[in-house]
Amino acid sequence: MKSSATSNLSRRGFVAAAGATAVTLTFSRKTRAADDRHDVAIVGAGLAGLHAASILTELGADVVVLEASQRTGGRCLTMDHWHLHPDLGGAQIGRDYARVLDAARRLGVKLGPGAHVNAPYAFVVGGTLIPAREWPRSPLNRLEGAEREIPPHALGSYYVEGRTPFKTLDGWLAPEAAQYDLSLTEWLDRQGASPEARRIIRESQGRALESLSVLRMMQEATRGKISMAQYDGRAFEGKDSFERAAITSQHVIGGTSRLTDAMSASLGERVRLGKQVRSIDLQRRAAVLRCADGSRIRARFVLAAVPFTVLRQIAITPALRGDQADAVQRMPYGNQSQVWLRVRKPYWELDGIEASMWTDGPFNLIRQQIESDGSRELMSVLAFSEKSVRIDALPEAERGRFAIAEIERIRPATRGLLEFVGAHSWERAPYQRGCSFQMVPGRAFAWAHNMAKPHLSLHFAGEHLRRLEVGMEGAMESGERAAREIAERLDA
Numbered sequence: 001m002k003s004s005a006t007s008n009l010s011r012r013g014f015v016a017a018a019g020a021t022a023v024t025l026t027f028s029r030k031t032r033a034a035d036d037r038h039d040v041a042i043v044g045a046g047l048a049g050l051h052a053a054s055i056l057t058e059l060g061a062d063v064v065v066l067e068a069s070q071r072t073g074g075r076c077l078t079m080d081h082w083h084l085h086p087d088l089g090g091a092q093i094g095r096d097y098a099r100v101l102d103a104a105r106r107l108g109v110k111l112g113p114g115a116h117v118n119a120p121y122a123f124v125v126g127g128t129l130i131p132a133r134e135w136p137r138s139p140l141n142r143l144e145g146a147e148r149e150i151p152p153h154a155l156g157s158y159y160v161e162g163r164t165p166f167k168t169l170d171g172w173l174a175p176e177a178a179q180y181d182l183s184l185t186e187w188l189d190r191q192g193a194s195p196e197a198r199r200i201i202r203e204s205q206g207r208a209l210e211s212l213s214v215l216r217m218m219q220e221a222t223r224g225k226i227s228m229a230q231y232d233g234r235a236f237e238g239k240d241s242f243e244r245a246a247i248t249s250q251h252v253i254g255g256t257s258r259l260t261d262a263m264s265a266s267l268g269e270r271v272r273l274g275k276q277v278r279s280i281d282l283q284r285r286a287a288v289l290r291c292a293d294g295s296r297i298r299a300r301f302v303l304a305a306v307p308f309t310v311l312r313q314i315a316i317t318p319a320l321r322g323d324q325a326d327a328v329q330r331m332p333y334g335n336q337s338q339v340w341l342r343v344r345k346p347y348w349e350l351d352g353i354e355a356s357m358w359t360d361g362p363f364n365l366i367r368q369q370i371e372s373d374g375s376r377e378l379m380s381v382l383a384f385s386e387k388s389v390r391i392d393a394l395p396e397a398e399r400g401r402f403a404i405a406e407i408e409r410i411r412p413a414t415r416g417l418l419e420f421v422g423a424h425s426w427e428r429a430p431y432q433r434g435c436s437f438q439m440v441p442g443r444a445f446a447w448a449h450n451m452a453k454p455h456l457s458l459h460f461a462g463e464h465l466r467r468l469e470v471g472m473e474g475a476m477e478s479g480e481r482a483a484r485e486i487a488e489r490l491d492a
Contacts, residue, residue, distance in 0.1 A: 038064045041289055041299035043277050046074025048461040049305030050263040051479035059487050068276035068431045072264040078255025082422045083342050087256045090472040092249035096227050099476040107262040114372040115249040119355035123152050124410050131353045144194040152200045153358040159191050161221035169468040172219040183441035184212040203360040206384030213439035223470045279315040282456045301486050305461040309333050309433035323450035333434025335427035337388035339381040339403040342419040351413035396423040437464035
């Protein structure tokens with residue numbers, strides 16, 4: 001199989017394929033300036049929106065990007081004012097991320113080898129800390145048969161990634177893939193997972209297994225398996241998908257926001273911040289977008305490059321229909337509530353136990369980061385979805401105190417060695433409203449085929465509309481697809 005770098009058109013090739021001349025523009029420059037008219041209005045300045053804007057601009061289209069917040073980047077967010085400025089969203093740039101790598105090269109954004117990895121995990125069950133070497137024989141390990149050898153945080157990968165039937169990146173879109181449009185509960189039933197395995201996987205996911213789509217998980221798992229096939233599998237034994245990806249990734253020096261900042265800067269005044277779109281009226285000759293500040297923008301075509309949690313708050317006329325409307329209204333998003341701590345001393349040297357922890361307590365993961373240069377000063381304490389509700393109810397500083405108290409309770413060696421850095425919840429970010437998209441079991445196959453289709457002059461992009469890729473590359477893949485669709489219509 002060809003890699004994504006060769007099976008997808010390069011940016012230069014895409015531009016050439018779209019036509020040797022600039023697209024035909026309907027609005028005269030004088031009219032556009034007077035009435036704030038454009039060829040394309042893009043809602044959302046995350047990776048998908050910025051990438052689409054860059055392609056369309058290079059093709060000669062008059063593009064405006066409307067971003068509701070006061071920054072660009074979406075879920076790419078580097079906290080420059082925090083200790084060691086951690087990335088709260090996309091941090092890993094895989095070797096197969098052709099579009100991301102190309103954007104960094106073109107814009108002069110420096111990349112470093114490797115991304116941070118999480119230190120090995122110990123496990124906390126019922127408040128008791130269990131070193132990894134003791135897990136298979138621990139009386140608190142109530143797994144059955146071969147499961148007993150699997151670390152808790154890797155059980156999901158064991159039952160899904162290790163058993164995905166797809167061999168190609170687009171396998172999940174083939175007609176025969178519809179039989180896997182199941183809930184994780186149904187899949188685990190078929191695999192004979194033990195009751196304790198189900199409990200641990202639910203703890204890891206932070207939400208009911210009945211609500212999780214196996215088809216969506218298999219798409220991501222297949223991408224991971226194909227990427228890792230070129231490496232010695234022994235190097236990844238006992239590691240979760242995040243750890244495996246980190247080992248083979250690069251990172252943006254200075255934080256991932258440097259990449260999205262550069263993408264935004266290359267577009268100049270085309271990017272407008274503080275422009276919250278409230279409605280999109282798809283009229284016969286032009287779409288009209290109305291913003292919360294009272295401004296109005298006209299465009300021949302509109303690209304909605306925001307999460308569906310945000311898009312469902314925008315009034316669209318005529319309304320979306322069928323599977324597409326269903327996806328926009330019902331697509332669930334998981335949350336990730338994060339508490340970041342500074343590690344003053346290596347507590348793992350004091351008690352001789354792995355530094356990171358999987359836990360079935362109020363948090364899901366306690367990750368001690370090892371940076372690409374070997375430094376180990378940061379810890380991220382994560383609560384997913386249902387568990388995040390309790391954490392998010394607390395003021396940010398209180399989240400830090402709660403996290404430190406919980407860690408010190410289960411691991412005395414950390415006492416006095418942790419310092420609060422900051423807290424963040426993607427659910428509470430008003431223009432993201434969640435961290436990772438999910439699919440409704442039984443609806444995932446229909447959604448995957450229909451939710452990205454153009455609706456009159458309205459097109460769609462975003463990581464939730466990925467087809468072959470994942471993560472940051474998936475977002476840029478979707479932006480490229482939407483740019484191609486619009487370019488073809490502009491040039492018609």
